[in-house]
Amino acid sequence: MTVRVRFAPSPTGYLHVGAARAALYNYLFARQKGGKFLLRIEDTDLARSTDESTRSILEGLAWLGLHPDEEVVFQSSNAGKHRSAAHKLLAEGRAYRDFTPKAEPNDANVKDSIKDRARAAQGVKDMRANPFRELSADESEKRAAAGEPFAIRLKVPKSGATEFDDGVFGRQRREYADTEDLVLLRSDGHPLYNLAVVCDDIEMGITDVIRGQDHLTNTHKQILIYEALGVPPPHFAHLPLILAPGGKKLSKRIHGEIVSLTTYRDAGFLAAAFRNFLALMGWSAGEEKEIYSLDELIEKFSLAGVHRSSAIFNYEPNNPKRWTDDKAIWMNAEYIRTMPLAELLPLVKEELRSAKLWREEYEPDGRALTETVPSTADAGPDERPAGVALDLPEHGSYDWFVYTIDLIRQRFFTLKDFSGQGRAYFSEDFDFDPAAVEKNLKKFPELQQWLPELADRFESVFGEEWYNDLGERVNHPFTETNIEEFVKAFTEEKGTKLGVMMNGARTLLTGVAVGPSMLSVFEVMGLEKTIRRLKSQVAWN
């Protein structure tokens, strides 16, 4: 039988990282088994469901690359079928009308009041105590016909137990006595979750239900419904929950946008990196490997490798450096510095574009950024693209762009860094990090004279261009080797350390204190910008 799994979120907010992980596991499972991955939006809670939420879920899944194989199912459009299933069970005597007046929902703290009520009952509640359970069919019909409102409840047998083998948690058993006569249909005619899920899963031909552990006890109720309906239940597998630091459930109300998938997209995470991180939250292939491509995840994934214990999603709200799980941040950085440039470049392009830093010259006709480009990070000056080593006019070209990105990506954590920390590479309008100015400039006041002087020297040595008859440049090109020799001599002349000069220059050129080798920075900025920025007094004021 072909495997068919589904991800079934309710559209009552953004896509939660835990839900995203459930979607991912479903997807991996389906792909590995050659099955289908389906999406069903459980929008039966009219009061809380929103279209915006549905869009956000769809967006999030698309970002992660989890595309459903069939048309999206909206649960609300199946309400009629759910209703008739309930009535069928009623007609067969497997369910009954409950004329108990509906209790008023006590607002915000429903969960707490339920818990309190249960605690007060001391756990000795008789689940079969409903007086309408044994009401005669005639009487029941009569009252219904008279217009008295009623809910339909499943008639759970008095003795026995539901059992199933969970793909993660193993054999599960629950006495009927512990399961109430659950409501299938509300008195206003709306089907309830457990009925809707079962009906839809049957209708969609779901073979394996992989979902959060919070549904583990629901499963027993659902099996009861399958049995009443006379349909064999699918396989079930429940996933451990993702907790916040301190061991509490990761929730929107308490933990805010940290739990939303879109937060990560918007913060400059790579989908591949976050997917990789998510896959490892609660699953392991049992090997010492951390970086997995999607294909590898599909190949290696197994329910047996899913843990039974919940994982903690670590983060520190007030620490900008650790605003989310540090392993997630590390993994994103790892992807940024090691992934093929052809995959990274288009993402950087998008980032620069949205920061208004993108220039069409970086991707001229016939040179798509998606074409395979070898990393030049370890290449010597002679092996680099021509446009890089020769300063203008190639400066700002495709080759310059590719080389620059490859250079600066080594120390970046997110795509945002390309437009933030890396802004000075693409724009004249960049800020100076006060800490960098303090540490690298103000601490050495002489630099205010020296650096502009260095600029003048640069100009006289590298500025004029002479060419021979063949059109080859014969004077000093502004390249690492030449710059190094020159700056060293200049530093010696001033009687200071090379580091002082270099770091001062770094701050003026890039606005920050960290980055690649300063020689590369000079080269990549080009002579013109280097001179202008070394002379600028903006940072000094």
Next chain:
RNA sequence: GACCGGUUCGUCUAGGGGUUAGGACACCGCCCUUUCACGGCGGCAACACGGGUUCAAAUCCCGUACCGGUUACCA
């Protein structure tokens, strides 16, 4: 309260009767270096507790503690 689960470094985890309990992130130190959040080397750091079973328990059994889930005419 009841039912169901869980508990290996701070975090993610490997290991499922005999291991110096392994890796990764984070952290610390050293090296490289013009800086650095790159890289290299090294370090710190864990089997919740108590009983059993066994020659031998992180690993199997029981109990306790703690944590989580569920206990709706929410999903």
